[in-house]
Amino acid sequence: MLIKLENITKEYHNDDIATPVLKNINLSVREGEFLAIMGPSGSGKSTLMHIMGFLDRPTAGEYFFEGENTTNFTDDELARIRNERVGFVFQSFNLLPRTTVLNNVKLPLVYTHGKNIHGLAEKAIAAVGLGHRADYFTNQISGGEKQRVAIARALVNTPSVIFADEPTGNLDSKSGGAVMHILQELHRQGHTIILVTHEMDTAEHAERLIKIKDGMIMDDQPITARRIAEPDGAINK
Amino acid sequence: MKLKILQQVFQGLGNNKVRTLLTTLGIIIGSAMVILVFSAGAGFKSYIEAEIDSYGSNAVFIETRVPPTTQALANGVSESINTSTGTTAVAITSLKTRDVADIKRWPNVADAYGIVIGQKAAAYKGVKKNIMFWGSDPGRFQIDKGELASGRFYTEREELGLSQVAILGYELARDLFGEEDPINKIIRVGDLNFTVVGVYEERGGFGPHSTDNVVFIPLRTAQKKILGIDHLVTVIAQIEESDAAEATVEDIRAILRRNHNIDDPKKDDFLVQTSAQALNTLGAVLAGINFLLIAVAAISLLVGGVGIMNIMYVAVTERIGEIGLKKALGAKRSDILSEFLLEAVLLTLLGGVAGILSGAAMAFLVSKIAASYGLAWDYIVPLYGIIISVSISALIGIVFGVFPARNAAKLDPIQALNKE
Numbered sequence A: 001m002l003i004k005l006e007n008i009t010k011e012y013h014n015d016d017i018a019t020p021v022l023k024n025i026n027l028s029v030r031e032g033e034f035l036a037i038m039g040p041s042g043s044g045k046s047t048l049m050h051i052m053g054f055l056d057r058p059t060a061g062e063y064f065f066e067g068e069n070t071t072n073f074t075d076d077e078l079a080r081i082r083n084e085r086v087g088f089v090f091q092s093f094n095l096l097p098r099t100t101v102l103n104n105v106k107l108p109l110v111y112t113h114g115k116n117i118h119g120l121a122e123k124a125i126a127a128v129g130l131g132h133r134a135d136y137f138t139n140q141i142s143g144g145e146k147q148r149v150a151i152a153r154a155l156v157n158t159p160s161v162i163f164a165d166e167p168t169g170n171l172d173s174k175s176g177g178a179v180m181h182i183l184q185e186l187h188r189q190g191h192t193i194i195l196v197t198h199e200m201d202t203a204e205h206a207e208r209l210i211k212i213k214d215g216m217i218m219d220d221q222p223i224t225a226r227r228i229a230e231p232d233g234a235i236n237k
Numbered sequence B: 001m002k003l004k005i006l007q008q009v010f011q012g013l014g015n016n017k018v019r020t021l022l023t024t025l026g027i028i029i030g031s032a033m034v035i036l037v038f039s040a041g042a043g044f045k046s047y048i049e050a051e052i053d054s055y056g057s058n059a060v061f062i063e064t065r066v067p068p069t070t071q072a073l074a075n076g077v078s079e080s081i082n083t084s085t086g087t088t089a090v091a092i093t094s095l096k097t098r099d100v101a102d103i104k105r106w107p108n109v110a111d112a113y114g115i116v117i118g119q120k121a122a123a124y125k126g127v128k129k130n131i132m133f134w135g136s137d138p139g140r141f142q143i144d145k146g147e148l149a150s151g152r153f154y155t156e157r158e159e160l161g162l163s164q165v166a167i168l169g170y171e172l173a174r175d176l177f178g179e180e181d182p183i184n185k186i187i188r189v190g191d192l193n194f195t196v197v198g199v200y201e202e203r204g205g206f207g208p209h210s211t212d213n214v215v216f217i218p219l220r221t222a223q224k225k226i227l228g229i230d231h232l233v234t235v236i237a238q239i240e241e242s243d244a245a246e247a248t249v250e251d252i253r254a255i256l257r258r259n260h261n262i263d264d265p266k267k268d269d270f271l272v273q274t275s276a277q278a279l280n281t282l283g284a285v286l287a288g289i290n291f292l293l294i295a296v297a298a299i300s301l302l303v304g305g306v307g308i309m310n311i312m313y314v315a316v317t318e319r320i321g322e323i324g325l326k327k328a329l330g331a332k333r334s335d336i337l338s339e340f341l342l343e344a345v346l347l348t349l350l351g352g353v354a355g356i357l358s359g360a361a362m363a364f365l366v367s368k369i370a371a372s373y374g375l376a377w378d379y380i381v382p383l384y385g386i387i388i389s390v391s392i393s394a395l396i397g398i399v400f401g402v403f404p405a406r407n408a409a410k411l412d413p414i415q416a417l418n419k420e
């Protein structure tokens, strides 16, 4: 099992008032799965993904990642997992401004130690079809291309799992489709992908759909009528 | 490993040129100001010291003064006031040529001369100028360091013969004669004609300190023919062994007391000072000036520091999102700190060097301007100025660059990311 959450709880404390955001989440994700998480705004989708991606810690519960209990890992150990074993794609791209595509994709490698990193960034850029944009600055490319750069950056260290939090949220349907095509392609090559979205159309690109509401998993079903995105962004059912 | 971080820092600096420039500018201005202030201070000090030194090293100054006791009787205050500065109405007439002769004979005294000073109009071919004239015997030329641009000094014979000969200061000669050669020309000083026998080289100095506007004439000529007096205002003596200077000063006091029939030192109508003591008096002035300069330097550092602080603070706040992103991508807290520390060190080094260079350039300009006024102003960039300016601006840069970054590095990656 790649990911195993046991009774994960998350509370925020503001002025001594505890707001529960995640309540007793139990979830397992196998290697090679393509999982979509849906739910209304404020239901805790992002919070859940941040915990699974080691950007945040749960208030209670245990988290096993690739068989290891990570609950008591130090900050530096978590940083290392973030660097080498997970990749992130954010809704708002989060690229470094005034920096080239290549250097953006190389950024995680700055913090990678004891590994041959030669050529990895170029390979990742080629994988998202942006080889011809490598030396462009991030303000010289389109939104869809920016998100593909973000995917290349998530991909660069060949992680065990890629998390994407509403990756198409800031894109029109065509460039959103192109991004989904790349995610499906990566999945086909064996990558594990966890996607947060609140659009059913987008969620249907995955294989399995989890619905959460008020911090609880309400539904967990395989997707039967799967959508397939074309390289140009067109979507077939 | 750190090499990649360093590359990352260079890339960040290069990609954000405006921010880099602004941050560096604060450091440049701060350290340039300090260098300028310290350098100008050192230059000013060199000018004052050269000024004293031009009277000759090992010089002893003997001036008349109203005895403190008499003066206390006269107006109820006890400070002494120099007659030569003209701040008292009581004229002391006891310092005589005989005193000079007696001082001259003393074993450790190499030479001595007396001076009287007055003011008159000097004229040549319709050009007229108010000038100071100094009457002194030719002994002055043995002690004083001034050199002639042309002509000769007047002689002992001319002194004794009350000759009407004169040596002109550089500026005065230029003002009266222009391009014309003044040697052997006749000028008018007051109601008398004087033959110009020599012209001094430019000596510099400021205001009353400058001798470039002075007419130098034989002592007796000044006393008898112009002023109608037989006393002196100042006597300057040169000591042979500077080790024994203090003792010699005491001996000179004894000579003067005997000659002036004074038995109580409190009733001394003269003041004897070595050039070192005169330097000390000036040293007190210099200490005041130094303090002022340090205050100015401190203020400019403060201003520069606040500038650096602001820019660093803004830069770090603006970059919390960037810090969050880097943490999300696997940067450890120590990686973030190294990045900001390296960046601050690089910027302060860069800014420090640029600041020293521009401060030194400005100080050079100041020294050139001072020199154009004829001041003997050395161009000095003191090492302590460099050390102080660089270390303080570096400290400010690092403290204010790294502390906010340290707080930002502590944030959870997601908190930092959402700060954007």
Ligand SMILES: Nc1ncnc2c1ncn2[C@@H]1O[C@H](COP(=O)(O)OP(=O)(O)OP(=O)(O)O)[C@@H](O)[C@H]1O
Residues within 6 Å of the ligand: A012, A013, A014, A019, A021, A039, A040, A041, A042, A043, A044, A045, A046, A047, A048, A198
């Ligand atoms: N730092 C925080 N402090 C307090 N409450 C927070 C904090 N972060 C998130 N929350 C709350 O937790 C709840 C879940 O937030 P989360 O971002 O996970 O929702 P979401 O499902 O991703 O919503 P959306 O679809 O709008 O992105 C929200 O009610 C939010 O207000």
Ligand SMILES: [Mg+2]
Residues within 6 Å of the ligand: A045, A046, A047, A165
């Ligand atoms: Mg969300």
